[in-house]
Amino acid sequence: MSQSKESRIGRWYFGGLASAGAACCTHPLDLMKVHLQTQQTGKVTLPQMAVKIFRSDGVLGFYNGLSASLLRQLTYSTTRFGMYEGLKKQFPQDQALPFYQKAFLAGISGACGGFIGTPGDLVNVRMQNDIKLPPEQRRNYKHALDGIFRIVREEGISKLFGGATMATSRAVLMTIGQLSFYDQIKQTIITSGLGGDNLFTHFFSSFCAASIATMMTQPMDVMKTRMMNAPPGTFKGIGDCFFYTAKLGPAGFVPAWVRLAPHTVLTFIFFEQLRLNFGYIFMSSLVCPIHPDAHLIEDHRAGDIVCPECGLVVGDRLVDVGTEWRSFSNERSGTDPSRVGAPENPLLGSGDLSTSIQVGFGASESIQGLVNSQRRNVNNIDRQMNQGVATIREMSERIHLPRPIQDSAAKAFKDVLESKALRGRSNEAQAAACLYYACRKEGVPRTFKEICAVSSVSKKDIGKCFKLILKTMETSMDQITSADFMSRFCNNLGLPVPVQSAATRIAKKAVELDLVAGRSPISIAAAAIYMASQASSEKRSPKEIGEIAGVAEQTIRQTYKLLLSKAKELFPEDFNFHTPVEQLPIA
Template identity: 85%
Template sequence: MASLTCPRHPDAHLVEDHRAGDIICPECGVVVGDRLVDVGTEWRSFSNERSGTDPSRVGAPENPILGTGDLSTSIMVGFGASESSQGLANAQRKNTNNTERQLNQALGIIRDMSERIHLTRPIQDSAAKVFKQILDSKALRGRSNEAQAAACLYFACRKEGVPRTFKEICAVSRVSKRDIGKCFKLILKTLETSIEQITSADFMSRFCGNLNLHVSVQAAATRIAKKAVELDLVAGRSPISIAAAAIYMASQASTEKRSAKEIGEIAGAAEQTVRQTYKLLLPRVRELFPQEFKFDTPIEQLPSS
């Protein structure tokens, strides 16, 4: 944390957003760092107790997801047991080993993907719990372990209020967006749950931070996107496309201009998609900007596409 500073406000005291896993400058809203590490101890110290043993040194804690401490019944067979009993015991051992192996593999995949896109530990744990539920239900039998793990991670991000795009999850996995999407729909159906719809506002802070845009540009882009939806200008467009187009419009009107290509690369949207969505906003552009916005480029001189 001490080595991180805002390029615009080097003396600013940075703020930690533990939910999103970001380190933010409170002066301009720029995301300075995108991964937090918990430096606190993971165990209590019992140094004042009289016992000569140190209770804090007991090894790794039991992982409740793996279920190694459960009270399930194991089938044991002794000498002279019938063939049916032996077969039942063998089948149980095989099934248990396969389940544990599949679960361990998935937890490793979730951890690896999370680290590559800087997701916090609570999100990893949430994804792991969802995978365990899905594995026990056998609802996704036949789907690849990686597709299931990726879908669980996407679900956990949505559930925790820090959504990532399908393209971002695809970028750190070896499965297609189509496969992840199918698994995600099955997860919703199996868990009999629903999650809040994502909006362009969910991505605005991260996209603008990665583009190094001032908080005033972010505020304008957020307002543009929200107003565009209210006016029904972007029907059928994804929240990501709307967010990208709004950022493009706000930046072009400010001193911190960013191209549609730059924004598309950050948002995971095609440059042409950003431009097409932007063109849908132009006819009502005067209604979209907040009144207090300070224009560097007048509305009349904004790009036509």
């Protein structure tokens, strides 16, 4: 069985779309951040700047330059997110990249994104800062594309990439701070078991990444903004701008964080929602998040994949018991009006090629008579077969039996029906006995009580039918042992692998020492689980075990007393006792 799980991976353009959506929400904060970074005195606070913008241009003033902000995100963020996701796909998808590789890929992606996004960034800064200039000095770009055309016409195409070195350097740090740290924090939360791939994990990881990115980029962000907004000749180079900025001291750090944190959080939340809902599916190998190098064990009885180190169920319900395709029938009626029929069914003697008449509401008496006549002429064995298989499917679904067990039971039901060995027995009794027979045959036995619980047939009737089935099939079966039930009982009780192993050893040794003669395998398994759990830190009461195993509490205690006298011999030598044998309960 393949040990794999389904996951979704984002498409290359999801980052740009998510960043553009976040920009629409955080643009006012970005606008105020630019104003504070370009002020010369450093004395205007964030609230004062907000009041100044509102008095000057009203509410719409906070969205001045939005088109440029969107252009920047659709060029800069699409490039860096797209490259980062694309480069990660070149590595094995079922293995987590180490942090240094994530940081390296993020740096490359950020450099490319920063360079490509420089024109949009330049127009964005100018349009946001235009409002604080005197009216006669404002550039008054109509929109982002108008700004690009005018810069090329008035200042030359090279001006579009003025400050590209600073923008690229800043983008490298920003992308490392955001993408690589976000990935690493998210991975740590999921693999440590503190959270899953959910909204809380996305929020916490992006919040931490935003704080880290702000600390890494704020000094360079201020210099980049000043160089882009300064008239030609203001600064001789990066060094001149650096010393000028250092003299003024830190400016805009608080609004930068206030703006970047919401933008980063929203970007990654939007990105993750796009990934989870519209990303493409990838089947990756299952690994234990706590012990990734452990060789996982397949528990065929329970349908689980279990880590042998810690007992964590890494994958469950491995066999899909649902339908394999949809039936596009008319859902307004209770029956399927399709007349083409299903694929040929080998369980039916007619080859499943019989035709049925479907009538609607208000059919005439003559038509209804034809329907009744046709139903009377349907092969009687096929009708019984259909009823029996439907009963088997229903019972199997209720106790979570996989499809191969259901098919085996249906095949046994057909053989019994054709042999007429169980003539006179009810269809449900035959179906229940065939299901019990199939479970035994396939090595995943269920108790008579479990089968009785999902049918209306008594244990006695099922037992009689089962004996007749064995006689009809002319076959014999291995005796049931306590080991056949141990894994399922322990999993349902939430017991770890060491306790399960100890219980299996106790039951096996007890049979070898002839301590439990005359006791059923289920009672022995329940008593062994009780003893092993009492010696461990994961204690379970006879009542809890009895509810899972279908054994009376008193029966468990009586069988346990038979084991107690030889308890030291029954436990494995390497068992880690939490409660010594001498202190185990008397019953």
